[in-house]
Amino acid sequence: xxxxxxxxxxxxxxxxxxxxxxxxxxxxxxxxxxxxxxxxxxxxxxxxxxxxxxxxxxxxxxxxxxxxxxxxxxxxxxxxxxxxxxxxxxxxxxxxxxxxxxxxxxxxxxxxxxxxxxxxxxxxxxxxxxxxxxxxxxxxxxxxxxxxxxxxxxxxxxxxxxxxxxxxxxxxxxxxxxxxxxxxxxxxxxxxxxxxxxxxxxxxxxxxxxxxxxxxxxxxxxxxxxxxxxxxxxxxxxxxxxxxxxxxxxxxxxxxxxxxxxxxxxxxxxxxxxxxxxxxxxxxxxxxxxxxxxxxxxxxxxxxxxxxxxxxxxxxxxxxxxxxxxxxxxxxxxxxxxxxxxxxxxxxxxxxxxxxxxxxxxxxxxxxxxxxxxxxxxxxxxxxxxxxxxxxxxxxxxxxxxxxxxxxxxxxxxxxxxxxxxxxxxxxxxxxxxxxxxxxxxxxxxxxxxxxxxxxxxxxxxxxxxxxxxxxxxxxxxxxxxxxxxxxxxxxxxxxxxxxxxxxxxxxxxxxxxxxxxxxxxxxxxxxxxxxxxxxxxxxxxxxxxxxxxxxxxxxxxxxxxxxxxxxxxxxxxxxxxxxxxxxxxxxxxxxxxxxxxxxxxxxxxxxxxxxxxxxxxxxx
Amino acid sequence: xxxxxxxxxxxxxxxxxxxxxxxxxxxxxxxxxxxxxxxxxxxxxxxxxxxxxxxxxxxxxxxxxxxxxxxxxxxxxxxxxxxxxxxxxxxxxxxxxxxxxxxxxxxxxxxxxxxxxxxxxxxxxxxxxxxxxxxxxxxxxxxxxxxxxxxxxxxxxxxxxxxxxxxxxxxxxxxxxxxxxxxxxxxxxxxxxxxxxxxxxxxxxxxxxxxxxxxxxxxxxxxxxxxxxxxxxxxxxxxxxxxxxxxxxxxxxxxxxxxxxxxxxxxxxxxxxxxxxxxxxxxxxxxx
Numbered sequence: 028x029x030x031x032x033x034x035x036x037x038x039x040x041x042x043x044x045x046x047x048x049x050x051x052x053x054x055x056x057x058x059x060x061x062x063x064x065x066x067x068x069x070x071x072x073x074x075x076x077x078x079x080x081x082x083x084x085x086x087x088x089x090x091x092x093x094x095x096x097x098x099x100x101x102x103x104x105x106x107x108x109x110x111x112x113x114x115x116x117x118x119x120x121x122x123x124x125x126x127x128x129x130x131x132x133x134x135x136x137x138x139x140x141x142x143x144x145x146x147x148x149x150x151x152x153x154x155x156x157x158x159x160x161x162x163x164x165x166x167x168x169x170x171x172x173x174x175x176x177x178x179x180x181x182x183x184x185x186x187x188x189x190x191x192x193x194x195x196x197x198x199x200x201x202x203x204x205x206x207x208x209x210x211x212x213x214x215x216x217x218x219x220x221x222x223x224x225x226x227x228x229x230x231x232x233x234x235x236x237x238x239x240x241x242x243x244x245x246x247x248x249x250x251x252x253x254x255x256x257x258x259x260x261x262x263x264x265x266x267x268x269x270x271x272x273x274x275x276x277x278x279x280x281x282x283x284x285x286x287x288x289x290x291x292x293x294x295x296x297x298x299x300x301x302x303x304x305x306x307x308x309x310x311x312x313x314x315x316x317x318x319x320x321x322x323x324x325x326x327x328x329x330x331x332x333x334x335x336x337x338x339x340x341x342x343x344x345x346x347x348x349x350x351x352x353x354x355x356x357x358x359x360x361x362x363x364x365x366x367x368x369x370x371x372x373x374x375x376x377x378x379x380x381x382x383x384x385x386x387x388x389x390x391x392x393x394x395x396x397x398x399x400x401x402x403x404x405x406x407x408x409x410x411x412x413x414x415x416x417x418x419x420x421x422x423x424x425x426x427x428x429x430x431x432x433x434x435x436x437x438x439x440x441x442x443x444x445x446x447x448x449x450x451x452x453x454x455x456x457x458x459x460x461x462x463x464x465x466x467x468x469x470x471x472x473x474x475x476x477x478x479x480x481x482x483x484x485x486x487x488x489x490x491x492x493x494x495x496x497x498x499x500x501x502x503x504x505x506x507x508x509x510x511x512x513x514x515x516x517x518x519x520x521x522x523x524x525x526x527x528x529x530x531x532x533x534x535x536x537x538x539x540x541x542x543x544x545x546x547x548x549x550x551x552x553x554x555x556x557x558x559x560x561x562x563x564x565x566x567x568x569x570x571x572x573x574x575x576x577x578x579x580x581x582x583x584x585x586x587x588x589x590x591x592x593x594x595x596x597x598x599x600x601x602x603x604x605x606x607x608x609x610x611x612x613x614x615x616x617x618x619x620x621x622x623x624x625x626x627x628x629x630x631x632x633x634x635x636x637x638x639x640x641x642x643x644x645x646x647x648x
Numbered sequence: 649x650x651x652x653x654x655x656x657x658x659x660x661x662x663x664x665x666x667x668x669x670x671x672x673x674x675x676x677x678x679x680x681x682x683x684x685x686x687x688x689x690x691x692x693x694x695x696x697x698x699x700x701x702x703x704x705x706x707x708x709x710x711x712x713x714x715x716x717x718x719x720x721x722x723x724x725x726x727x728x729x730x731x732x733x734x735x736x737x738x739x740x741x742x743x744x745x746x747x748x749x750x751x752x753x754x755x756x757x758x759x760x761x762x763x764x765x766x767x768x769x770x771x772x773x774x775x776x777x778x779x780x781x782x783x784x785x786x787x788x789x790x791x792x793x794x795x796x797x798x799x800x801x802x803x804x805x806x807x808x809x810x811x812x813x814x815x816x817x818x819x820x821x822x823x824x825x826x827x828x829x830x831x832x833x834x835x836x837x838x839x840x841x842x843x844x845x846x847x848x849x850x851x852x853x854x855x856x857x858x859x860x861x862x863x864x865x866x867x868x869x870x871x872x873x874x875x876x877x878x879x880x881x882x883x884x885x886x887x888x889x890x891x892x893x894x895x896x897x898x899x900x901x902x903x904x905x906x907x908x909x910x911x912x913x914x915x916x917x918x919x920x921x922x923x924x925x926x927x928x929x930x931x932x933x934x935x936x
Contacts, residue, residue, distance in 0.1 A: 429837045461839040468830035476831040478852035487848075491838050535834070542838060 036237040037063040037086070037123075037205055042098035044081050044090070044261075054308040055081050055094065056261040060335070063205065066235035068228070070248035070269070072284070073258035074557040076305045079241045082258070083207045086239075087125050088115050102205070120147065124203040126194055128210035133194045134182040140193045141167070141178030147200035170196045171226060188219035195227065205237040212247065216416040217584055221628030224251055243558060245284055249273050250630040254341075257281050261308035262316040263335055266343040275357065277344040280317045282356050286363050287562035291587040291629050294611070296367040297569070298591060299359065300562035304527045315345065320559075323352045375407040377546055377578055378428065378464070383437030383447075385423055397423040399602040400437065405546060408576040412589040412610060414625070415599035421582045424599070425548045428580070429466045442545070462492060465539035469551040471531035475523040481534050482519030485509070488541035508537040513567060529560035533567065540571070546578045553588060565591050586629060590614060598622045677928045680921035687918050690737035698731035702888040711900040711907070721904035723897050729907045732888040733914055739889045740918060743804050744869035748862045751811035752819075756858065758812070759819025760846040764827060773816065780813030786875065793881040803882040807872055811865055818861055822854040856933045863926030867919040874915050890915050 044056040056078040063069045073079040085096040088107060100107040107118060119125070127133045134143055144163045164174035170192040182190050191211060198206060208227060212220040228251040231238045242248050248255050249269050257265040257272075257280065265278040276282045283301040303320045311319065314329040321328065327347060335343045338350075346352075385398040397420040405411045415421040426432040427439060430446065439446045442463045444456050452460065468474045475484055485505045490496055496504060506516035512533040523531055532552060539547055549568070553561040569592060571577055583589050589596065589610065596613045598606040598621065606619040617623045690697060699719075700706075706718075706726040714721045720729040762773035789806045796802055826832060827850070835845050876882040877891025885892075890911035897907035 431833055431836065458839060461837065466834065466837050468834060470830055474830040474834060476835075476849050476853070479849075487835075487840065487844075488838050491840055538834065538838070 034065045035062055036065045036067075036103065037061070037239075038099075038101040039086065040099045040101070042082065042085060042096060042100070044078060044085050044094060044096045046094045048093060054261055054312065056085075056096075056258075057308050057312065057332075059098075059258070059261075059263055061256060063237045063239060065204070065237060066232075067254065068231055068238040068240060068252045070240045070242060070252035070255040071258055072242055072245055072248050072255055074243055074305055074559060076260065076307075077258040078261045078308070079243075079258050080209050083125065083209050083239065083241050087119055087123055087207065089119075089125070120198075120203065121201045122203055123205045123207065124198040124201070126198045126206065126208040126211050128213050134190060134197075136182055139179055139181055140185070141174070143193060143197045144178075144200055147197050149201065166196045166200055167193075169199070169230065171222075172196070186219070187215050188223060191215060191219075191223050192226070195223075195230075199230065199234075202234075203236065205239070206231070207239045207241070209241045210243070211240070213242070213244075217586075218416065218624055218628040220247075221630065224630065227251060244630070245273075245281075245288060245558075246630040257284075260306050260311055260316040262311075262332075262345065263343075264317060264345050266335065268341055271339075271342060275353075277338055277342060277349050277353065277356075278317075278346045279321045279323055279352070279356065282360065283320075284558055286360065287559050289562070289565065289587045289591040290364075291590060291614070291626075293364070294367045294590050295363065296365045297363075298562040298566050299363045300566055301559035302563075304529060304560060305557065315347070323348060323355065376404055377407045377409075377442060378403075378405040378580075379438075379440045380404070380424070380428070381438045381440075383424070383427060383434040383439060385420075385427065385432060385434050396602050398427075398434070401599070401602070401604055402437075403597050403604065403607075405578055405580055407545065408572070408578050409595065410572060410579040410581070410593045412581045412583065412593035412596040413599060414583060414586060414589055414596060416584055416625075418601070419599040420602040421599050422550055425466065425550050425580065425582045428546075428548050429464050430460065431466075461544075462542045463544055464546045464548060465542060465544040467532070467535055467539055467547060467549040467552045470555055471528040471535065472523075472555075474535045475531055475538075477523050479522075480519065481509070481521050481523070481526070484534065485519070485538055485541060488538045492542040504541075508541060509534075511540065511571070512537045513563075527560070528556050529563060532556065532564055536564075536567065536571075544577065546580065548580045548582070550582045551584070552581070554583065554585060561588070568592055586614060586626060598625070673928060676924055680924040680928075683917055683921040684925065687737050687741060687914075690734045691741045694735035694738055698728070698734045700728040700731045702732045702735040703727060703886060704731075711903045713904045714906050720906045720910050723893075723904070723907045724900050729893070729897075729904070729910055732893060733890070733910050736888040736890045736893065736911060736914070739800065739883055739887065740870060740874075740914070743800065743807075743873045744866045746804050747807045747811055747869035747873075748865035750808045751815050751865060752858060752862050754808075754812045755815030755819050756851070758816045760823055760850065762816070763820040763823030764842065764846050764850065770820075774820075777813045777816050780810065783810075785810045786872070789872070789876060790879060790881060793876060800883045800887075803873060803876050807869055811869065815861065815865065819854065819858065822857050823850055826850045826853055856929065860926045860930035860933065863922045863929065867922035867926070870915065870919045870922070 039059065039061040042056060042059040042061070043054070046053045046055060059082060061069070071079045071082060081090065081094060084090050086100055086107070090096060098108065102118070102123065107115065110118065138146070141163055144166050145159055148159055148162055163178065167174040167178060172189065172192050177185065177189065177193070182193070185193070195211070211227060212223045215223060224247060227238070230236070240248060240252055252269050254266065254268050255272050256263055257278065259280050265272070265276065265281045267277070272281065276285055283299070286299040287301055289295065289298055301320050306316065306319055308316070313332060315321070315324070315333050318324040318328040325348070333345045333347045335345045338344045380401060380403045382400045382402055383398055384396070384400055387395040387397055389395060401420070401424060403411070403413070413421045413424065423432060427434050434447055437447065441460055444452070444460060446452070446460050475481070482505050485508050486501055489501060489504050489508070505519050509516050509518055514530060514533050514537070518526070518530070523534070526534065553564050556564060565588065568579065572579065579592065581589055581593055593610050596608065596610045597604050598613065598619065600621045606613055606617065606622045613622060614626060617626055695701070704727065706722055706728070709718070709722050709726050711724045711726070712718060712722050718728050718730065720733065723729055723732070758773050762770045789803065789810065792798070792806050793803045832845060832849060835849055840849070873882060874891030874894070877889050878895045880895060883889040883892055893911040894908055897904070900907050
């Protein structure tokens, strides 16, 4: 059906994937058609639960136990679905290669990097060993690696970006015609991420290789793909060329994804989130999969499952109302770009950090200097960002502020109390401290005690602040907290396992709010959430600030997120603050070369992410 | 002790996990549950189930091989082996239950304090554990029980103390795994008291692991106590006890081998079943 590709390399028709735990069939992908042309880069974009990763595995027939698929997978005229396992082995690696998200688990920890490549190269005789070695060196150079330095090393000796390069070289060693890359850059730091994506794009073009890139990030897909398939709850909702999709999405879900990804170049008045969370494919089998969360859904959307229909040259959308609402969608996008008014400056310093240093000694004489004389200040009601990559010390600083770590040197003063050494504080000082600063953690899955109900957790937090609270008053306080973070009061009886990631993070925020803090330290609060849920949580943070004038310290690596919520910004690099100032000034006119590189590495912004000498992010992490 | 396949503690995988395994327990686990159930019934109702009073002597019969009247034959004093085996389930259960439960109660407190508080408390507890590990356990038990002439409960107490050391290590390592989790750190940030964090936050999360080890402790306790009884330590002479029966019936190995084999078999399948159940619980937890 998408026959405008000159020479089709892969053509998937009617792919269905399902799992059968205990005989109950659970749909994962409900019928998917996909074409990849020779030399074409195709993106499959979807949130968690959309079925994108299992689609990739179904193509190469590496589905996990208990998951089955049907449909035809024509690769150069051969139906991969009909091949025997032995024949399939001749296809994998040689003609179709797969690359995974986690560069560490993908490489055998006991094999040196060079051996990974040697193993994948076509078999050569004993006398040709030097031929193989020079071939291996050539392959490593192709992915930008110095073979003499890296080939004799083990994977654990390399940084994440280097490992992903080795993994790419191994995946390419047999010169496949099609490479499937499953979130190849997600586990990496922003600056490294940009390098890997650029490398992938360059190699794909140079080799005229087919590429299927699987990602949750539309901006990543825009930056390297020719065409994009938008997958949601096991259904294809939209197919279009990258540029067309970016300019004018023709499905409310794609628009929603675009709008909930905060732009990096401006602070918006309000992000437009997608309400709710991703449905299970079987719950929406008889209707438009996105109807439960769609602002334009009408009765017609729930009467049957709409099929992908051509709406323009090279464009398909499964929205039946696409022609009715195209104007409204464009208008919403226009409106959503309204910039936020600048927030009034505050005066009262709430937290002052002066020259704080912290060194970890993990043993065997090694020293890790996490913080080297960091000074920051946060005023009452102000929202401050702390930006840096992993290893920059940003999390350590956050943990020092709430007393989970103690600085070796320097002073932390919170609301006039010297909080540098929690053990030396009096009981009353400590309780003032706790009521002033609270923390939100990154991982929504372990931030709540899995053994206790939401209500129990919140009640405990409330009672640490006010031990006299009990009975009906306590219940009312719990309900009020839940409502403040946008959850129904009935959630109090639920266990964390019954909540989605976004809901858990809301409960975690409610728990922190229970002691009425003046400052929330948020350590990557949305980075583990789906894109559509991220915007909901960011809006919640902004609403809470407007309601109660709470101050924030946002610790993150994501500059677009930080722009949406903060007034001022500190850039942390290897334990030192290298740049600070109002967020728009730092982001629009960065002075320090590291800040510039951070900004340039955002997909779709910098383009040329020139590596700056002496600032390699490839150091040991 | 009833099989509850659907409600194993700790089987709460996040809803987004792609392959939630909720498989039924394998057949061997069912068999283990049935065997343990039978042993419990024997322990509770031994005298009513057994065909003869365990200490009744059928002097005219002597040590006879199995017959229609005595299904497992009789021992050298003319007592019914089957009846003694059935009633012997009581000491076989009570001792190991006290050992496993007691050792874990102590180990849980020590492990939580040591793992959560760290520092000096940790050093003291762990040095004590190291010291206990350096002792030759079975030998100590034999010496203590033998010298004091102590009997069954002394043997149980000695075993209980010996088991506390390895169990403390298990609890401590489970606590260390939970301690850096955000939910613990969030409670610390809120100012929740250390005792509350230990017993209301961490303990419920490590309980399934401990439950698995309690079963393994039971099995090991059963075998150890039976070993002491076999050496003539522990239960007083005349008590129907599996270990002691093996000891007493060595002499009739060739006239009535069942007198020795039946209690030995009982020990093996009871301990084995407990191991199977413990392993199964452990696997269920690790599969999360």
